[in-house]
Amino acid sequence: MNSKRVGLGILDTIIKVVIVIVAAMLITKYAKEAYSFGYDIFCQTPVTTTGEGKTVRITIDDSVSVTELAKQLEEVGLIKDWKLFYVQEYFSNYHGKIVGGTYELSSTMTADEMLEVLGANYTETEESDEESDGEN
Numbered sequence: 001m002n003s004k005r006v007g008l009g010i011l012d013t014i015i016k017v018v019i020v021i022v023a024a025m026l027i028t029k030y031a032k033e034a035y036s037f038g039y040d041i042f043c044q045t046p047v048t049t050t051g052e053g054k055t056v057r058i059t060i061d062d063s064v065s066v067t068e069l070a071k072q073l074e075e076v077g078l079i080k081d082w083k084l085f086y087v088q089e090y091f092s093n094y095h096g097k098i099v100g101g102t103y104e105l106s107s108t109m110t111a112d113e114m115l116e117v118l119g120a121n122y123t124e125t126e127e128s129d130e131e132s133d134g135e136n
Contacts, residue, residue: 041087044110047080053108060118062100066090069098069118078105078114085111094119 046053056076060069066089070082079085088111089095097119105114 037084037087040081040084041091044088044112046106046108046110047077048107051108053106055104055106057102057104059102060098060100064098064100066098073105073114078107078109079111088112089115094122097122 048054054077056078058072058076058078060072066086067082070079070085070089073079073085074082089098092112092115094112094115098115099119099121101121103117105117109117
């Protein structure tokens, strides 16, 4: 009876140690991913870092969402991760200022440089129009 209890105690301890090890491994893995994602938000690197890269002509509507735009940019190879671009737009000076049109973007551009081009035609009157629409 005593040996059975000792065996179960050892098994219980082993299971707890394995759970702690697995938890530590998962925490380490996701902490690294979170750090990398956060780093990439603010320390932007273009898709192409050497050479001329590729230039793509892209047409967007005024009604395009940032998510749709980001997915489109990822499809044509101008950005690596649409979710990262979405967050970068949110934290940029161009948040909500993307204007529809046809643009030439390059894979050597950072997200901020692309957002600057996409928001270059934004005017303050568009902002006041959006505020008036929200008041109705």
